[in-house]
Amino acid sequence: MVVVSVPAEVTVILLDIEGTTTPIAFVKDILFPYIKENVKEYLQTHWEEEECQQDVSLLRKQAEEDAHLDGAVPIPVASGGDLQQTIQAVVDNVYWQMSHDRKTTALKQLQGHMWKAAFTAGRMKTEFFADVVPAVRRWREAGMKVYIYSSGSVEAQKLLFGHSTEGDILELIDGHFDTKIGHKVESASYRKIADSIGCSTNNILFLTDVTGEASAAEEADVHVAVVVRPGNAGLTDDEKTYYNLITSFSELYLPST
Ligand SMILES: CSCCC(=O)C(=O)COP(=O)(O)O
Numbered sequence: 001m002v003v004v005s006v007p008a009e010v011t012v013i014l015l016d017i018e019g020t021t022t023p024i025a026f027v028k029d030i031l032f033p034y035i036k037e038n039v040k041e042y043l044q045t046h047w048e049e050e051e052c053q054q055d056v057s058l059l060r061k062q063a064e065e066d067a068h069l070d071g072a073v074p075i076p077v078a079s080g081g082d083l084q085q086t087i088q089a090v091v092d093n094v095y096w097q098m099s100h101d102r103k104t105t106a107l108k109q110l111q112g113h114m115w116k117a118a119f120t121a122g123r124m125k126t127e128f129f130a131d132v133v134p135a136v137r138r139w140r141e142a143g144m145k146v147y148i149y150s151s152g153s154v155e156a157q158k159l160l161f162g163h164s165t166e167g168d169i170l171e172l173i174d175g176h177f178d179t180k181i182g183h184k185v186e187s188a189s190y191r192k193i194a195d196s197i198g199c200s201t202n203n204i205l206f207l208t209d210v211t212g213e214a215s216a217a218e219e220a221d222v223h224v225a226v227v228v229r230p231g232n233a234g235l236t237d238d239e240k241t242y243y244n245l246i247t248s249f250s251e252l253y254l255p256s257t
Pocket residue numbers: 016017018019027031103108111149150151152153156157160184
């Protein structure tokens with residue numbers, strides 16, 4: 001087994017979700033299809049609610065920013081009798097964003113609100129790779145703080161950790177960050193996360209499957225390891241040479257343990 005030593009200055013482990021703690025297949029085959037299958041009915045049922053209207057306003061604002069992109073779907077303001085047309089435009093916009101795996105705050109906020117019903121009713125449970133929960137417990141026993149940074153909204157993250165095949169493990173997480181703090185491929189986001197936690201960037205070890213995210217974190221002086229899991233995108237030879245790679249959280253060695 002390859003062992004990657006965690007530098008002694010690290011006191012915080014920051015985790016990505018999709019492809020790191022959780023199989024990409026769970027997101028692609030369960031979470032995302034749920035949105036596609038239910039978005040129209042969800043909008044029709046919840047349209048008059050404040051939360052739904054806020055989600056639609058955010059999507060409309062995003063659609064305006066995306067207007068220059070090929071295939072972007074505008075969302076007209078609903079007026080008079082054309083409500084169904086507006087709902088259809090929102091549905092088409094959501095489908096278009098999802099077909100490009102967009103990580104916009106607008107899309108992620110709506111998705112989080114939609115998953116709430118499914119998770120709280122027990123219709124969905126999050127899958128974690130088998131090494132994840134035991135490792136997080138060990139790290140915490142060793143005095144580490146454990147945070148999540150995912151494109152999925154903080155609300156959705158809490159649902160995922162609160163309703164998993166291993167039960168409610170939300171208490172194992174010290175805090176959550178999403179794209180409201182900035183995008184994961186921008187180094188400024190990692191500086192803001194360190195500020196928010198109250199530590200230096202070099203006190204953080206970020207685990208992710210995406211090298212664009214690892215590179216942004218590293219630019220901010222965050223330690224990184226790239227997580228290689230079944231179903232993840234392949235890495236180039238250069239990436240394999242450059243990054244510390246782990247296939248399981250158990251391959252991380254903490255000097256204090
Ligand atoms: C609460 S995570 C749901 C999955 C998701 O929406 C997503 O975009 C995953 O992104 P990540 O940054 O965790 O790779």
